[in-house]
Amino acid sequence: MKCEDKVLLNDWHVVADLANLSKGSNHSTNLFGKAINVSLDADGNVTCTKDGKPLTCQLKYGFVWTCLGEPSRDILHVPEAFEDDRFVVSGGSFAVKTSGLRVVENFLDMGHFPFVHTGWLGEEPHTEVKPYEVELTEDNEIIATECYFSQPVASPTAEGAIDVEYVYRVYRPFTVALYKTNPHYDDRMDYIVLFIQPVGPEDCVVHNMLCYIKNGMSEASLRWFMQLIFAQDKPILENQVPRRLPLDPRAETPIRADKVAILYRRWLRDQQVNYGAIAAA
């Protein structure tokens, strides 16, 4: 499958986590099925090439970004990444054998918490997803609010079960974030964003940036928690069939809890994003 979606080709995508690159090393990867070489020289300069020719390339948030076409916008600005009292770390990039769009949808889903993240983000019999609000903003982002879920261990610093509030935000087709109650603050939230690299239509690398309030936390425990949760999702994601996300509204039957996913699929259709998807009939 060749990527012909302008909105994707003219956008920035992460192709490497700096944590995985040592100086003087080369990293081979794929973006939309095209072989990309990423190298980091001894002075810390990074270059990206495709077929031996240089690509436009930037370092931001500890990741290497490139664009296959002409960038029509900047790399996403994340204000939380510039707040001094937060850790800003990569939780580790993982290759996942499914469409990146499936990963976004799974990230937006609260319904799986009690079944996939049992004892951590949910627990039977508390399986109900209460009604929440979804909107498309003027900036063409999807925001889901008033998402509440009772969680046995909501974060690395949680002491006992708490009621967690989430805000979900889809910025771009392969970029999704959540804000989540910090157990120690009433008015501030922890933040996780996924920068998903579409390796192929049915393959992706999930890069993530964690912006967690430092209080009572260590970077190691933060990474530990993120990987614990993500590795529970991974086999579920890799066993979903079909691997591409169907955009036809009749293809997979949604329930009320899927309100945000329904909008996500419609939003992808409206922007004519087909890479990693099964186009609507």
Added chain:
Amino acid sequence: MIKLYDYELSGNCYKLRLLMSFLGLEHEAEPIDFYPGNQHKSPEFRQINPLGQLPVIDDEGLVLRDAQAILVYLASKYDTSENWYPSSDPAILGQVSQWLAFADGITTTASAARLHDAMFYTQIDVDVARAGANKLFRILDEHLYFAELDGQDWICPGDHPTIADIACFPYIMLSEEGGVSRMDYPAIRRWTDRFKRIPGFVVMSGVFPAGPAVEKEAERAA
């Protein structure tokens, strides 16, 4: 208290968490940033294990590395029933040792394929690793099939699982993450289902518990 230098996604660390849970043994975990931090290769960690590998335990000053060696140690010291490591029977002891070595082979094949596929261990020849895993799975599947014919549930003869079962379980259960399907190994699949119902069984990320409905049925049958 026993200290375990631990990494959540490591099947070898999981072996020790399993045995300690089966034995009801408390421990304290020290998380090591294996990926992407590579902390197990740091000079500080090499002071603890010069091989730069996980897991390592520290039990009141005795520092031990190697999952299989630690299984032997913990079972010998803390399992007074001698069920998990029946050291008084030479024939069983030989068989347990044989399958512990076999488990190491599963690590160098099935686990290597998983590291390649998920965590960018691109230096690994994944086709060789997968072929090696399939060869071992075939051998274990046949072994378990004939054991079942003899009325045996576990890798080594006897009424109780041994540390050989623990050593083989994790990377078999995680094999699909490295592109090794268990579809063709029905005796292995039955054995993993039995394993998940051992009292005290715990999961790790990527391993799911046996279904509660099946458990209830097993209770009724018992």
